[in-house]
Amino acid sequence: MAAKHPIPSELVAIFRSARRVAVLTGAGVSAESGVPTFRDAQTGLWAQFDPAELGTPEAFARNPRLVWDWYAWRRELVERVDPNPGHVALAALEAALLQRGAQFTLITQNVDGLHQRAGSRNVVELHGNIRRVKCSAEELVVESWPETGELPPPCPRCGAPLRPDVVWFGEMLPAEAFALAERAAVESDIFISAGTSAEVQPAASLPWLALDHHAAVVEVNPEATPLTPQATYVLAGPSGVVLAQLVKAVWPEAS
Ligand code: OAD
Numbered sequence: 001m002a003a004k005h006p007i008p009s010e011l012v013a014i015f016r017s018a019r020r021v022a023v024l025t026g027a028g029v030s031a032e033s034g035v036p037t038f039r040d041a042q043t044g045l046w047a048q049f050d051p052a053e054l055g056t057p058e059a060f061a062r063n064p065r066l067v068w069d070w071y072a073w074r075r076e077l078v079e080r081v082d083p084n085p086g087h088v089a090l091a092a093l094e095a096a097l098l099q100r101g102a103q104f105t106l107i108t109q110n111v112d113g114l115h116q117r118a119g120s121r122n123v124v125e126l127h128g129n130i131r132r133v134k135c136s137a138e139e140l141v142v143e144s145w146p147e148t149g150e151l152p153p154p155c156p157r158c159g160a161p162l163r164p165d166v167v168w169f170g171e172m173l174p175a176e177a178f179a180l181a182e183r184a185a186v187e188s189d190i191f192i193s194a195g196t197s198a199e200v201q202p203a204a205s206l207p208w209l210a211l212d213h214h215a216a217v218v219e220v221n222p223e224a225t226p227l228t229p230q231a232t233y234v235l236a237g238p239s240g241v242v243l244a245q246l247v248k249a250v251w252p253e254a255s
Contacts, residue, residue: 007235007245007246007249007250008233011216011218011233011246012249012250014189014190014216015190015246015250016250016251018097018102018189018190019102019103019189020102020103020104020184020187020188020189020190021093021097021102021103021104021105021188021189021190021191021192022104022105022106022107022181022184022185022187022188022190022191022192022206022210022215023090023093023104023105023106023107023191023192023193023194024107024108024109024181024185024191024192024193024194024196024203024206024207025090025106025107025108025109025110025115025194025195025196025239026108026109026110026194026195026196026197026198026203027109027110027195027196028194028195028196028197028221028222028239029084029086029087029090029108029110029114029194029195029239030081030084030087030110030112030114030195031195031238032084032085032086032238032239032240033081033082033083033084033087033112033114034081035077035078035081035110035112035114049066049070052169054066054067054070055067055166055168055169056168056169056170057168057170057171058170060136060161060163060168064136064152064161064163065151065152067152067163068151068152068161068162068163068164069151071130071164071166074130075130075131075164078112078113078114078130078131081112081114082114082117083114083115083117083118084114084240085240085241085243085244086194086195086238086239086240086241086242086243086244087114087115087117087118087120088118088119088244089240089243089244089246089247090106090115090118090120090194090243091115091118091119091120091121092247092251092254093243093246093247093254094106094120094121094122095119095254096247096250096251096254103187104122105122105124105180105181105184105188106120106122106123106124107124107126107180107181107184107185107203107206108123108124108125108126108127109126109127109196109200109203110127111125111127111128111129111130111164111166112129112130113129113130113131124177124180124181124184125174125177126167126173126174126177126178126181126203127166127167127173127203128164128165128166128167128174129165129166130164130166132164132165133145133162133163133164133165134162134163134164134165135155135157135158135160135162135163136152136155136160136161136162136163137155137158137160138155138157138158138160140157141165142155142156142157142162144156145162173202173203178202181203181206182206182209185206185207185209185210185213185215186209186210186213187213188210188213188215189215189216190215190216190217190218191206191207191210191211191215191216191217191218192217192218192219192220193206193207193217193218193219193220193221193225193227193231194219194220194221194239194243195220195221195239196221196225197225198219198225198226198227199225199226204226204227207219207227207231208227208230211230211232216232216233217230217231217232217233218231218232218233218234218235219231219233219234219235220235220237220239220242220243220246221236221239222236222237222238224236
């Protein structure tokens, strides 16, 4: 039985009366599914590459085939894993809140698509999605392309190399997604920051924005982060355990 993570009774009460809840997730929420966090050591063949080196426009311009293969490896890894109880708890939280006429927005920095696979519906992807591919010149998503054996495949419309539809270091976040995330943070009664080191901007500014607009900010992380000292509630533990216990404490019938 997982260690008990007591959920403060006043937090339970706040959830039961909440009208607008927003959640920001990071790689830590997928860690219990076996997906390495962005800063974990890469395993196997890719161990010698530094993720911060490969996830950049410069790396893609320098060696498109290497970057394409690295993302193909990560896509294959993600296809092999399943959502964990933390993803499932967030989907249950959304369903319970919607049932009560409240609003719920799940903002994720993760690119693995596991929230959607767990049943979450209102998901705002700040850093894109590794399962999508776009044209590196037109920036338009490409659903399918002729298998020519060439890697990266050429865009079927313009011939430029295709690339993963994810945000690379130094690139701007999708403007519409970030605007949605900011609005959700400003309007939230409760803002949960789960599984993120709360260090990478601009996503890391969202919990602070929520705090500035008098939301109760709940941090879910086994480790301390720069947000921890200011968080209204700190639930120190793995998201797969803590989020499940949070939903169970607030709505026993929903979990
Ligand atoms: P990080 O790898 O920076 O941080 C992962 C966080 O998850 C850490 O604070 C861990 O303590 C925590 N953690 C680990 N296991 C956990 C668990 N079981 N439950 C809850 N928390 C756990 O990942 P992110 O914060 O997501 O950007 O990184 C943010 C962005 O930096 C990423 O989206 C990526 C990276 O550069 C891009 O790819 C553009």
